Structures are given as structure tokens and as C-alpha cells.
Amino acid sequence: MTTTPLQIGTRPRRAPDGAPATSGLCDPALADGPWAMDAVPGQAPPAPVYGPGSSNADVAPPSTPVQQRIPEEYRRAPVAELEERIAAAKAELGERLVVLGHYYQRDEVVQFADFVGDSYQLAQQATTTSADHVVFCGVHFMAETADLLTSPEQSVVLPNLAAGCSMADMADLDSVTACWEQLEAVYGTEPDAEGRVPVVPVTYMNSSAALKAFCGDHGGIVCTSSNAAAVLAWAFERGRRVLFFPDQHLGRNTGSAMGVPLEQMPLWDPRKPLGGNEAEALLDARVLLWRGWCSVHQRFTTAQVDAARAADPAVRVVVHPECPKEVVDAADEAGSTQHIERVVREAAPGTSFAIGTEINMVRRLAAQHPDLTIACLDPVICPCSTMYRIHPGYLAWVLEALVRGEVLNRVQVDDAVAASARVALQRMLEVRP
Numbered sequence: 001m002t003t004t005p006l007q008i009g010t011r012p013r014r015a016p017d018g019a020p021a022t023s024g025l026c027d028p029a030l031a032d033g034p035w036a037m038d039a040v041p042g043q044a045p046p047a048p049v050y051g052p053g054s055s056n057a058d059v060a061p062p063s064t065p066v067q068q069r070i071p072e073e074y075r076r077a078p079v080a081e082l083e084e085r086i087a088a089a090k091a092e093l094g095e096r097l098v099v100l101g102h103y104y105q106r107d108e109v110v111q112f113a114d115f116v117g118d119s120y121q122l123a124q125q126a127t128t129t130s131a132d133h134v135v136f137c138g139v140h141f142m143a144e145t146a147d148l149l150t151s152p153e154q155s156v157v158l159p160n161l162a163a164g165c166s167m168a169d170m171a172d173l174d175s176v177t178a179c180w181e182q183l184e185a186v187y188g189t190e191p192d193a194e195g196r197v198p199v200v201p202v203t204y205m206n207s208s209a210a211l212k213a214f215c216g217d218h219g220g221i222v223c224t225s226s227n228a229a230a231v232l233a234w235a236f237e238r239g240r241r242v243l244f245f246p247d248q249h250l251g252r253n254t255g256s257a258m259g260v261p262l263e264q265m266p267l268w269d270p271r272k273p274l275g276g277n278e279a280e281a282l283l284d285a286r287v288l289l290w291r292g293w294c295s296v297h298q299r300f301t302t303a304q305v306d307a308a309r310a311a312d313p314a315v316r317v318v319v320h321p322e323c324p325k326e327v328v329d330a331a332d333e334a335g336s337t338q339h340i341e342r343v344v345r346e347a348a349p350g351t352s353f354a355i356g357t358e359i360n361m362v363r364r365l366a367a368q369h370p371d372l373t374i375a376c377l378d379p380v381i382c383p384c385s386t387m388y389r390i391h392p393g394y395l396a397w398v399l400e401a402l403v404r405g406e407v408l409n410r411v412q413v414d415d416a417v418a419a420s421a422r423v424a425l426q427r428m429l430e431v432r433p
């Protein structure tokens with residue numbers, strides 16, 4: 001069995017409690033590679049699981065796609081052979097193929113991407129490509145978005161269907177609909193004297209197409225970490241308050257930066273009546289924050305910021321807005337992956353960074369900028385364990401199938417959902433960040 005152990009340099013390794021870490025990985029099982037994650041002994045087909053790593057404690061809902069086993073030849077082939085086969089298939093497919101790679105994707109895969117970016121940049125890229133096939137080396141909601149933004153004749157392929165997003169799965173259509181009905185009971189449905197509706201739903205790009213469609217149908221919109229402030233401003237022009245899902249941290253950080261007091265941003269826990277709030281308290285709310293999070297970004301702490309500053313008083317701490325608010329407040333700045341990439345690219349030689357985002361991106365930035373000192377804020381390595389599931393074996397498998405004329409692992413949004421989801425996405429694309 002071929003595996004690709006994760007070997008990533010970071011700051012001196014200490015466990016979260018300050019004791020020396022026994023392993024550089026948050027879960028040693030990550031070194032087993034995706035084969036171990038996809039194969040659940042005794043179960044066929046495999047049950048949906050997120051596998052080891054940062055998302056280990058998150059619960060995969062039954063609706064999470066599962067990946068059937070791929071042929072043994074792809075599981076056994078050495079990475080060097082897989083790389084040759086991927087390159088040959090890409091050359092054969094030529095302009096009929098475009099490979100999109102997310103910043104958080106592993107290097108062995110991202111080296112084959114025609115475009116690398118965050119979810120916003122890749123969504124924009126999907127709107128412009130004329131290739132017959134878009135192979136998306138990201139996670140499931142990104143592939144769905146690409147399908148929404150391409151023509152019906154173009155196919156969007158996710159090399160490993162089990163590459164989901166635990167944050168996206170923290171909000172589903174049933175629980176958001178139940179929340180909406182409760183909010184209508186509290187706020188009513190009529191616009192105020194200025195024509196603003198009681199609530200505008202805003203979904204983060206990291207959500208299912210069904211939730212994007214919900215927003216399209218209810219006067220709402222999609223946002224990314226690149227444009228969240230502009231999208232919230234759009235929503236406040238049209239509504240008295242916002243229901244923001246699924247990431248509480250991005251919603252809280254963005255609302256706070258716009259001057260919304262914390263006490264007007266209550267948390268909505270979908271497992272509790274009224275989200276765990278009193279109806280009276282909800283009347284004063286400006287941003288209702290869904291109880292969701294990214295397991296990768298939620299790991300960052302103020303203690304890590306303090307340790308980075310103690311080690312190097314000149315260090316610039318830059319974090320992603322999916323981090324908890326206290327971490328964002330303690331950092332020198334916060335911004336999307338696109339923003340972090342730009343800050344690093346424009347830095348003066350010799351600048352030292354401690355970066356609070358996914359490790360594959362931090363590692364790549366460090367390799368691309370040898371004149372800078374770049375380290376991950378978290379001394380323990382925790383990649384996005386779902387994105388990590390796209391191994392070169394899966395990429396070779398789907399590309400060689402395309403060469404034979406077979407489309408495997410196509411991600412296709414139902415027509416009934418797609419039309420409404422496109423409305424919400426189009427609203428986002430028209431908002432200038």
C-alpha cells in the first residue's frame with residue numbers, strides 16, 4: 001500500500017497544554033493517507049466519516065457522500081508513477097480539461113492545478129472556463145459551486161467524493177428551515193417603514209447548494225471570507241438583521257469589524273428551541289450566528305499568539321477570520337486566504353510571519369518566499385483532513401477515466417436547487433468586495 005506521510009515543518013513543537021508534543025501531527029493516523037480513512041473495515045459501502053485529524057471530533061451526517069474503493073492499481077502505484085500518469089492524462093485531454101486546486105490542497109496534487117486559489121477565486125475561475133471537464137481538487141461544496149457556475153454540458157469532477165467539509169455539514173436545509181420558521185414567528189414577515197425585511201439569510205460559501213438555494217429563495221446571498229463585509233453591508237441595506245450560517249466565527253468577526261456589538265450577535269444553536277435564546281433577546285439582534293465552526297481554524301488560540309510574540313517580538317501575526325474572535329483581536333491582522341497570500345507576497349525581505357490558517361497553505365508560502373520567515377501559528381500540524389483525502393491516486397483515476405471518455409465522480413446539483421442557488425451566487429458576484 002502506498003502512503004504519503006505528512007511531513008511539514010512548523011514552529012518548535014509543543015502540545016496544546018504546553019508539554020512537548022509526542023507527534024508533529026494532531027492525529028498520527030493522518031500519516032496513513034486517505035486509503036485508511038476511506039476504508040471502514042467490515043462495512044461496504046464505507047460509512048461517512050471525516051477520518052483522523054482536525055475534524056476528527058465532528059460528526060459526518062448520513063447525507064455525507066462516501067467514496068467507493070478505487071481500483072487497486074491506483075492504491076498501490078508509487079506516487080512518482082501516479083504523477084507521470086496524471087501528467088500524461090492531462091496532456092492527452094489538453095484544453096478539454098481544467099484542474100482547479102484550493103490553497104489548502106496537498107502539494108502532490110496542487111502541482112497539477114491550472115489555477116490555485118481560495119473558494120472565491122476558484123468560483124470566479126469556474127465562470128470563465130470553457131473546458132469540457134473541471135476537475136476540482138478541493139471539497140464537495142466547492143465542486144457543487146463550480147457545477148452551478150458552469151454550463152450543463154461541462155462536467156465537474158471531485159476526485160474523492162468523501163472530500164467534504166465538516167463546517168458545511170453543520171447546517172442542513174431542515175435545520176435552517178426550522179430556524180427560519182421560528183424567526184418568522186418572532187419577527188413576522190412584513191418589511192418595516194423603510195422597506196427592510198425582518199431577516200436576510202446569508203450563507204458562507206462553505207455550505208451545500210441546498211442552503212445557497214434557500215438564500216436565493218428568501219432574498220439572501222452567499223459570501224466568502226474575501227467579501228463578507230461587503231455582503232453584510234448589502235444585507236443590511238435590505239434587512240433589519242442577518243441570519244448568518246454556518247460559520248459563527250466569520251459572522252462574528254465580520255459583524256464586529258462593522259461595529260455590531262457582541263450582545264446583538266446571539267448564537268443560534270439548531271438543537272435548541274429558539275436556538276437557545278429568549279424571544280425578547282432576539283428582538284434586539286442584528287446578526288444571528290449559526291453554531292458552526294471550522295475545526296482547522298478553531299484550533300488557533302491567543303496562547304499561540306503570545307508564544308509567537310515571545311519568540312520573536314517583531315513577528316507579524318496574520319490569521320483567517322474563521323479563527324475565534326479573541327485570536328483575530330490578538331493578531332496584527334485577519335483576512336481571507338487570498339488576503340494572507342497577498343500580505344506575504346508584498347512583505348519586505350526579512351519579515352517574520354506567524355500565520356493562522358491551514359498548514360498546506362502556510363508550508364507553500366514558506367517555500368515560495370525563502371527571504372521571509374514563515375511559520376504556522378499552531379505548533380501541532382492539523383491539515384484540513386477532508387481536503388487531504390484527494391490523493392494523487394484519486395486524481396490519476398478520474399483523469400485516466402476522462403481520457404477513456406468516462407466521467408467518474410461527477411458532482412451535479414439538481415435543476416430544482418440549482419436555479420435558486422445561482423440567484424444567491426449571482427448576487428454575491430455582483431457585490432464588490
Ligand code: SF4
Nearest residue numbers: 165166167294296384
Ligand atoms: S479548512 Fe475548514 S472550512 Fe475549509 S474545507 Fe477544511 S474543514 Fe471546511
